[in-house]
Amino acid sequence: MIEVVATLYPRGDRTKPREIGRATLANDGSGTASRGNYQATFGHEGRLWKTSEVKGFHRQSKNVWHLLYECLHQALGGL
Numbered sequence: 001m002i003e004v005v006a007t008l009y010p011r012g013d014r015t016k017p018r019e020i021g022r023a024t025l026a027n028d029g030s031g032t033a034s035r036g037n038y039q040a041t042f043g044h045e046g047r048l049w050k051t052s053e054v055k056g057f058h059r060q061s062k063n064v065w066h067l068l069y070e071c072l073h074q075a076l077g078g079l
Contacts, residue, residue, distance in 0.1 A: 001026045004068060020045055025071055028053075034060050040071035050075040 006021035022043045031037045035056045042050040052075035057067055 002064060002067070021049075023068065023071070025067060031056075031059075034058065038067065038071065040075065042072070042075055 002023075002025040004023040004025075005019055008018045008020045010016050010018070023040060024043075025038050025040045028037045028039050036059045038054045038057060040052045040054070041048060042052075052071050054067065054070045054074060057070060059067075
């Protein structure tokens with residue numbers, strides 16, 4: 001499982017961090033060594049915002065940022 005957390009530091013003050021978003025990307029275990037299938041959830045300020053799934057992700061030629069992009073792209077309806 002991969003988690004990406006968006007943290008706000010008001011006015012750059014690192015003593016007062018506030019989590020404003022979280023993405024959780026989970027391999028569903030049904031893929032192969034070269035292609036993975038993932039379920040993603042996106043939260044905003046502690047609440048579920050969007051979900052998505054990515055099938056057949058080329059995990060040997062793409063990195064985590066590609067996976068995050070593909071999950072977000074699918075969650076937002078391909079915008």
